[in-house]
Amino acid sequence: MQTQSATIDGVRLLARVEEMARIGATPAGGVTRLTLTDEDRRARDLFDAWCGAAGLTVRIDDMGTQYARYEGGDPALPPVLVGSHLDSVPLGGRYDGPLGVLTALEVVTALRERGIRPRRAIEVVNFTNEEGVRFEPAMVASAVLAGKYTPAFVHSLRDRAGRTYGEELDRIGYRGAVENRPGAVHAYLELHIEQGPVLEAAGLPIAAVEGIVGIRWCEIVLRGQPQHAGPSPMGTRRDAMVAAARIVVAARDLARSYPDPVVATVGRLTPSPGVINQIPAEVVLSLDVRHWTAEGLAEISDRAQEMARKIAAEEGVEIAIATVQDIPPTHFDRRIVDLFAAEAHARGVPHRRMVASAGHDAAYMNLICPTAMLFVRTVGGRSHCETEAIAGEDAIVAAEILCGAVLRLAEEV
């Protein structure tokens, strides 16, 4: 094995993260760059331009995912993929996604500048629609690679304005060819901000991520008796809002009865018609539950649904529950997790191993190739908000570790 090494350019990396954050920038310092919007197109164009300047060849697949290839010594060998996503949630942060894509680009740029050409090609990846906010479900582009969804299903997803994923790919000029998907992949690595408070609380800049909690998303529809708020004695009501509220509280209490990192969250709750002086006819709410084992996820999810049905029955409200996304827990490749830990150790960087609590494209990639993630400490644990922040030093340390791991894997026979 060669003993090559490269030092990444931390200043350039951080400057690019800031430049990318200008696209879709919000007044409070965050980013709104929903997938396949004009902002996403501009982010893709900028990434494409940087890749071109770095001498990389960019392909786009049928899901709109970009792959920027740094050719290896043996082009026939399956490449190492490194990346993340450039789309954001509404009023999201500047690091969730872009930090991983731009660190991967920095790694490859640093290798090239130092004349290091590993045995295997390295491809920097920008996955389409990681967030799944505009087009649900999330992470559909990697899911298609893993055979979990058909391209036709994904292309026909509609946003709330009725526009489809496929139409929007065409509109922004990013519908590529199925032939541009990666074939066999040697490994997939993804650097990402932690998005939680664990590393900050532990005083650690990075973590080697061993896996991802399983995530189940439900949509709960409650139908009660729409009625004027005044002349409806309390004892006669079938109030969908009260039922929904009790479900929100019950889900929280249920999750609290489990150890971390088990969580349950209601982020969306929509009463219809939603006016001040009427008991709503219908309330639709989302429920997001997460657990690190398949059995645990099934258990908490079943218990939450059972409680919701019991509450609905008590309130005299009809209930329908649909599972809209169901991602089993992910167990990453042990060898790559160890490699991240070893690279951190070799640099004297304190670290830990942990289970991620948010979905990432790495979960689907793990189904088709050895995969692992590297987490960067997040200020205050805040993410999916405009005040999302990291320390620049943490990003640079993480980039060095990623670079070391990528180089090792790309040199493998």
Place this chain on the structure above:
Amino acid sequence: MQTQSATIDGVRLLARVEEMARIGATPAGGVTRLTLTDEDRRARDLFDAWCGAAGLTVRIDDMGTQYARYEGGDPALPPVLVGSHLDSVPLGGRYDGPLGVLTALEVVTALRERGIRPRRAIEVVNFTNEEGVRFEPAMVASAVLAGKYTPAFVHSLRDRAGRTYGEELDRIGYRGAVENRPGAVHAYLELHIEQGPVLEAAGLPIAAVEGIVGIRWCEIVLRGQPQHAGPSPMGTRRDAMVAAARIVVAARDLARSYPDPVVATVGRLTPSPGVINQIPAEVVLSLDVRHWTAEGLAEISDRAQEMARKIAAEEGVEIAIATVQDIPPTHFDRRIVDLFAAEAHARGVPHRRMVASAGHDAAYMNLICPTAMLFVRTVGGRSHCETEAIAGEDAIVAAEILCGAVLRLAEEV
């Protein structure tokens, strides 16, 4: 005192109610006819046409309220006003409002056809924006008559699209003159559906309404920590949605601890950004509380706000509470309430007296002239929904009673 009487034309009355219900009709049999929309304009035009055909003179005041005058024997005497409103809530019913306006028109039409011209003029009234859904607060047109709001305040109210009440009055051609407001008023009578289950449960077609509960509307803004739904351990959360849900449940439980007709309702609850995988940064919810005494209203309202502040503190969430409408309880004119009861008794119609639980323009009119209301049994107590219904016989019986009472009052010296 004369012993005149008139028999109203029940078939015509019910046919007009149905014809009016076609304007803004919804597929499920209801009506969406928000104030000052094109649908409201068409409803006003139709009412105006019917009034013209009945030989009435229609005025429009500066709030857009229509007054159709049937001149009395002595035009100098203050008139008797009878009416209600033609606007609706979104996906509302066909009787809430229009039944009162069109019954009043039927009463006057019947008197005129039978050659009965009472001493005092009778004016059929269609108040603008009774519902207060498009432009909050509700019942602003009668409130201006009562000196509770200035015309400038009302004209500058904005809907969610940013259009003002004044602009929309102009747009639909219904901004009239301040001179067209009624001067001194001898009495105001309003027939309305009960919108609740009390009469149906008692097996009674009508009730003489003695007063209206006081109503207080609050807007509660909760600001928590926006955070990704995954990597936020349950113990670290400051979740505005959970706080909102606990307030919904607490308000319900509080109202339940009081006797009927005390109620508390949350009809609107809006999380921001409201996406499936994020703890909301902010949740805004409405709270509607009602009690039949001023002391009771203050007490339940204070207790609800105190509980909301306590919950917010427990959840680590900031709270701001604004009172957006505060209507004291109304006690109607005892003499007119007795008159309704006497007219019912004289016709052998079983009836009761009751306190109304919803706001009506009659509450403001009661501040400037002797006022009372007559309630009509509502099928299943359902209102503010598309399935709102009444029995035609009940409407006809109520119209006869209203006609008798109007005639008595209009003959008074």
